[in-house]
Amino acid sequence: xxxxxxxPGPLSVPEGAIVSLNCTYSNSAFQYFMWYRQYSRKGPELLxxxxxxxxxxxxxxxxxxxxxxxxxxxxxxxxQPSDSATYLCxxxxxxxxxxxxxxxxxxxx
Amino acid sequence: DVKVxxxxxxxxxxxxxxxxxxxxxxxxxxxxFWYRQDPGLGLRLIYxxxxxxxxxxxxIPEGYSVSREKxxxxxxxxxxxxxxxxxxxxxxxxxxxxxxxxxxxxxxFGSGTRLTVV
Numbered sequence: 001x002x003x004x005x006x007x008p009g010p011l012s013v014p015e016g017a018i019v020s021l022n023c024t025y026s027n028s029a030f031q032y033f034m035w036y037r038q039y040s041r042k043g044p045e046l047l048x049x050x051x052x053x054x055x056x057x058x059x060x061x062x063x064x065x066x067x068x069x070x071x072x073x074x075x076x077x078x079x080q081p082s083d084s085a086t087y088l089c090x091x092x093x094x095x096x097x098x099x100x101x102x103x104x105x106x107x108x109x
Numbered sequence: 110d111v112k113v114x115x116x117x118x119x120x121x122x123x124x125x126x127x128x129x130x131x132x133x134x135x136x137x138x139x140x141x142f143w144y145r146q147d148p149g150l151g152l153r154l155i156y157x158x159x160x161x162x163x164x165x166x167x168x169i170p171e172g173y174s175v176s177r178e179k180x181x182x183x184x185x186x187x188x189x190x191x192x193x194x195x196x197x198x199x200x201x202x203x204x205x206x207x208x209x210x211x212x213x214x215x216x217x218f219g220s221g222t223r224l225t226v227v
């Protein structure tokens with residue numbers, strides 16, 4: 001069983017839609033939860049991170065963690081074509097990141 | 110602008126060749142990592158290094174080796190390339206510790222090397 005499972009998509013939504021991206025995990029030792037965004041032909045870049053259960057907001061993006069259910073989500077409000085990318089969840093234990101397989105998102109104008 | 114630079118964007122090699130993938134970072138980071146990224150499998154850790162001349166196996170080290178002679182440079186070596194090593198290879202670096210006083214120092218990734226073995 002993978003330590004981190006992520007809905008692979010692909011996901012296609014119209015501009016302005018609310019997008020929900022999700023991951024589950026099995027390792028209770030994970031300390032921090034991160035979301036990376038990867039544009040085509042680029043490396044992933046850190047979008048957001050959070051530690052505790054609850055919500056963390058940054059502009060149109062909200063990261064949500066439920067440690068009791070081992071479930072994390074990233075919500076994108078008012079999605080834009082520029083949000084089209086692959087989104088990867090990642091979790092830290094020590095200095096080591098474990099990634100989900102990524103969800104490919106397309107936002108159509 | 111801080112960077113992780115991978116020497117080649119696209120590479121085509123023949124089966125059995127010895128292949129070197131180079132990665133250089135200018136952030137004075139202690140940690141460096143090599144991942145491969147494949148559709149349906151995500152990012153998988155091949156090797157990582159916490160310091161010069163130190164290396165640790167990741168989840169899929171078979172068929173690969175690494176070299177870190179200088180802090181800023183981390184090389185991935187395919188001893189005898191095979192077609193199942195066709196993939197996108199991503200190098201990353203981070204400071205140590207990755208967690209400090211509640212701050213998370215995420216990984217900085219290079220743009221990747223797309224390797225095709227024929």
